[in-house]
Amino acid sequence: EPEVTQTPSHQVTQMGQEVILRCVPISNHLYFYWYRQILGQKVEFLVSFYNNEISEKSEIFDDQFSVERPDGSNFTLKIRSTKLEDSAMYFCASSPMREGYRTDTQYFGPGTRLTVL
């Protein structure tokens, strides 16, 4: 069964460094998402992406964050200058279209744990 994959599983970085988290969505899906979960807190929406542009973003997704689909398979989240409070589990998700509409169901990857020191 196809699944969303994410790399790396764990990333450790120094405060102020740039990180890129990578995701490979399910191949025929067209909507892509990033969520994050700070330890002990809720899973929070960051951004959704469709047709090579951001379709929705939360207030968390400020100028330090960017997303890109650099090729036909990868979907990346970049954090330009990491802060301690960016430490979290980051989940990528994708969803298919059915009859021209985005479906409700989102398929999630296993997550990347980002630790900022």
Add this chain to the structure above:
Amino acid sequence: GNSVTQMEGPVTLSEEAFLTINCTYTATGYPSLFWYVQYPGEGLQLLLKATKADDKGSNKGFEATYRKETTSFHLEKGSVQVSDSAVYFCALKKAGTALIFGKGTTLSVSS
């Protein structure tokens, strides 16, 4: 604003016990409601969903009924197994928007 509140864990049960994990929501309009499960080392998987009031979602012996009058979507299973040990997330979604999750409830089932 829209939000989801689910019971704090961890929930610890013996095999074959009855499970209830409470979930209530706050939302304008008519959201769709979901339960996702995360097994150790894996991503969030959709367990079940309901898209309108009084709908019952079910999968793998789990059930949840969309109760608009009590704004609830409690997860139940009649007889849990060790393999059900995981973190369970309640979530809501309004059309055209992202999922809004609860904090998650850890279930631990022992034999």
